[in-house]
Amino acid sequence: MKNLLYAFPVLVLFSCSGESEEKFAEDFSNIIFSLDTVMVDTGDDFINLQSGLWMSVMSKDNKYLFNWNEETAELEKVNLDQLVLEDKIKFEKEGPNGVGTYVSWISLFGSDQFLFSNFDDMGLLNSQGEKLKTFKLNGEKFEGDTIQEFESFTRRGIMSDDGNIIYGIMGNWTGKNFYLAKVDYQNKTLKKHQLPGFEKLEDYSVTLKSDQMMTISAQDQFINEVEGKLIISNSAFNTIIVYDMAKDSLYQVEYENKLTKSRKTGQYVTEVESEEDFYRLMGEINQEINFRNPIWDSKNQRYYRFSYETLPKANIQDEEEKEKSNVYLTILDKNFKVLGETLVKDLQSSPTIHFVKDGKIWIYENVEDELWFVRMSINY
DSSP: OOOOOEEEEEEEOOBOOOOOSSOOSSOOSSEEEEEEEEEOBOTTSOOOOTTTTTTEEEOTTSSEEEEEETTTTEEEEEETTTTEEEEEEEOBSSSTTBOOSSOOEEEEETTTEEEEEOSSOEEEEETTSOEEEEEOOTTOOOEESOOOTTOEESSOOEEOTTSSEEEEEEEOTTSOOOEEEEEETTTTEEEEEEOTTGGGGGGGOEEEEOSSOEEEEOOOEEEEEETTEEEEEESSBOOEEEEETTTTEEEEEOOOOSSSOSBOOOOOOOEESSHHHHHHHHHHHHHSEEEOOOEEETTTTEEEEEEEEEOOOSSTTOTTSOOOEEEEEEEEETTOOEEEEEEOTTOOSOOOSEEEETTEEEEEEEETTEEEEEEEEEEO
16 A cells, blocks of 8 residues: 555644743744645555554654554554554463453553553563563552552553553542552552542543443543653643652642633533433533643644544434534643644544654544544644
8 A cells, every 4th residue: 555645734823822921932823734644554464443543552752653453462563654564563362471361551661562451460571472570459468558449550551661660540440539559569569649630530420320231431531651750631621740750749730721611610410320311411521621631742842732522413322423523722831831722623523542753743543444644733
């Protein structure tokens, strides 16, 4: 397959965040977007996109994307510089080198070691499929704080450079109590940090209870590492929590959005007994503002953060009807001061998997089961 490239220049005016005592080097009052679209060449092979890249991880230099294929137990290695499927790394599901029958998340350690999490433990494996180490939570004894029943890392864990510590958002399936956990496997210690505001996420989660099952629609949580700090956020509030890994301390960042509200404000019933009520409440909650995670642009030393308001669907249970949204982009400096924000008219739905590479925002798109990216350049 050939790499296809289409360019659609778009002029966008940002609304300034107001007067400030600090003068920024850039003038964000007038900014130009340009969008182009590229496709990954898979040759005679293919990339499994059933999980929509939710089970993928990026290398630190943003050169490679590794996508987990649950069906074949392979990591599909995509070279983003060349836009080609470069390799498929085979793993075993069971046995001494097994990653588990169900992988919940994957994290990259160094350049060629992968941390796989499953229901029972976390395994560190190399690119030859050999298990180097196993990390357990439940049943292990740690000094300091206590792991409660059913608690685990709810999102991707992040390993320290020496491989002895795993950081991550910890909680249980009820979706009510969340912490930033620091698990030191060398010294057998566990420390939990409260995440301010995360206790309010349950106000915007809906539980469907029936005789046969229980389904929970919870708010998204995000954790990313940026230059020795963990950037923690969620979808209900624009508040950002910054954890300094070297200092073992965190602080909270507040900023005000000008074009939208800075948080969800509605009051909702959080437990229902019918699918109709479940989907209706989910739709109403998503029609309020939702936030994606801030993504770091190391080239230009700033963060980009998308937010969106879902538009009502004609039939809320119709999975065939594509969801549309009003999408906004906020630009923040390295200290999370707002530099500008805008409605992005050319994006009709909220970006899901997205990242910054070479100063451009890359947004994942599935086009007829082929891996594409919309790339957004911001010029001024």
